Amino acid sequence: MSRLIVISNRVSRPNKSGNQGGLAVALAQALRESRGIWVGWSGEITENFTGHIGFSEDEGVKTATIDLEEQDVDEYYNGYANKTLWPLFHFRIDLAEYARDFEGGYNRVNQRFADTASPLIEPEDIIWVHDYHMIPLGQMLRDKGLNNRMGFFLHIPWPPTRLLVSLPHHTKLVQTLFAYDVVGFHTEEWLESFRHYIEREMGGTVNGDFVTLNGRTIQAIACPIGINAQEFSRAAVSDAASSMFEQVRRSLQHRALIVGVDRLDYSKGLEERFNGYARFLKDHPEHHRNVVLTQIAPPSRGEVESYQHIRATLDALAGRINGEYSDVDWSPVRYVNQGYPRDKLAGIYRAAQIGLVTPLRDGMNLVAKEYVAAQDPEDPGVLILSRFAGAATQLKDALLINPYSPEEVSDSITRALAMPLEERKRRWQSMMKCVEEQDISWWRQCFTERLMAVQREVEEKKPQIEAAE
Known part of the structure; x- marks a missing residue:
């Protein structure tokens, strides 16, 4: 072998x-x-x-x-x-x-x-x-x-x-x-x-x-690369995930959670995401105090100047949004500059009514697939996904948006919050089927089998080459 x-x-x-x-x-x-x-x-x-x-x-x-x-x-x-x-x-x-x-x-x-x-x-x-x-x-x-x-x-x-x-x-x-x-x-x-x-x-x-x-x-x-869907689904109901789920839900006090999880990178559309969420708060005062955006954004490549700039920009945006819309017992943005272990992250995904995945350009974006895999089949959340992420070609039942448009971000959040359970389940089942069928093992086999085929072609031709010689 x-x-x-x-x-x-x-x-x-x-x-x-x-x-x-x-x-x-x-x-x-x-x-x-x-x-x-x-x-x-x-x-x-x-x-x-x-x-x-x-x-x-x-x-x-x-x-x-x-x-x-x-x-x-x-x-x-x-x-x-x-x-x-x-x-x-x-x-x-x-x-x-x-x-x-x-x-x-x-x-x-x-x-x-x-x-x-x-x-x-x-x-x-x-x-x-x-x-x-x-x-x-x-x-x-x-x-x-x-x-x-x-x-x-x-x-x-x-x-x-x-x-x-x-x-x-x-x-x-x-x-x-x-x-x-x-x-x-x-x-x-x-x-x-x-x-x-x-x-x-x-x-x-x-x-x-x-x-x-x-x-x-x-x-x-x-x-297209996938995730280990079964493993991630199991992680979402593990003790660590369940503890994190309860911790997050208690802190929300019955408010709806919108979650974003991204490396701190300009390709992830974080500035545009914050601006779209601000537009939602401006257009929909009836949702004030009823929704929280938690953005998890671990720092990366801190030596590169453009990454320092995006961090400073997001710090300022989070402060401005909270300053404009917060009340004494509610802040609309929770901006977290640290990462979490995968099992705890799965619990956070499961606690979120909306997964907000809005890169400006992405090869795939596995967060979108992880969010789907972590959902409760009986009460799944809604995935809002940039059409410029590679995952959009597979997860067609997400709410696909243009992340450059604050209005589309705002409208999609409004639609997701009001989406009936049956529609949420139908969309999730379709996406989960894709996530399970085209998982990380499928991706690996898809590629390595092509390489093995190259070997077989060489072996099949070898006798002919030797005969010709």
Whole structure:
């Protein structure tokens, strides 16, 4: 049996708390089954890069990590990955920063990952590279002589051609994707944007799932990621979740809860969400004192200036809304800058009559699926979902909105609060069916089976090649 080698920016080791994300759980399961290895950055900084690999094994999952220099983190992670690619791929060209040092650091660190991983890889291993931090890694592994089956999955949107061409050396970066055998995206929209770029900018050809450039053909597919729906549903009725549910409900004093859970990031539409909620309070004074918005927004990437700006903006907006509408025993906004374990988060979701998931652009957005999975089947809440989230292509029975429009946010909250139980149950049942059927295991199999098919094609052709020789 072939081993699976997972390579990503960060490694998530299994833990007994049960609070790992769905992606980490799915990959860990695959690594156990195949006796594979997860390779990535340790998260630690070293004064001088030595190439030393830290090996570990936790609950049957082997990991191999390296420490990076401070300059590496500044240029590769904070720089090219999160100041250049992240804003550009989320359609925020106004925030993208282009610097030669960033690009140089990005390529240098990818080469370090290639140097680290290549001695660990055996000829029959399957290599699965993840996300925008590692786009050129496949080509660097090929340059070291590796002929393994290799796949790449992009967990964020692929931008339209008209935006991608603003990236210096964009064709050189995209060319490296043709070192992989299978390239995956969450939605048909992102896949179509990739195809369009290959045809229009690089003169490649597209034939169904097969994309050809300069004589090299790869498979490019849409394969939406899911969650472990059954596990999350169980977590929603666990002791920890039930305790959190009761705590939240007591604090609300019979008021309706609207919940948002997002990393503190400009792509999540938090400023627009607060403005839409303020519009709701302005237009519907009859709902004052009867509703509370709880926004959970753990800080992220604090070293990046644009993230500091969004935090300051939200602090000010939450204060302004509470200052304008609060009463002595009611505040319309609870703004929380901390994260919660998954079981407690499931209890918060279950306590909320409305899940407000309104990113301006998102590859998928698993919070939407988690909110659905956490609901009480007999009294489910209503999901309000941005049509610009990847999840909107699957969760069509959510209330789909334009997050840029305060009026649509306000109207959707009003509609959700008044929605009859039978309609809530019908919408939830439809969404839950999708969440359960296209879960995290389905996603993993969808992608890895394509890579296995590449192997079968090679094996089927091998006798013919030998005969021809």
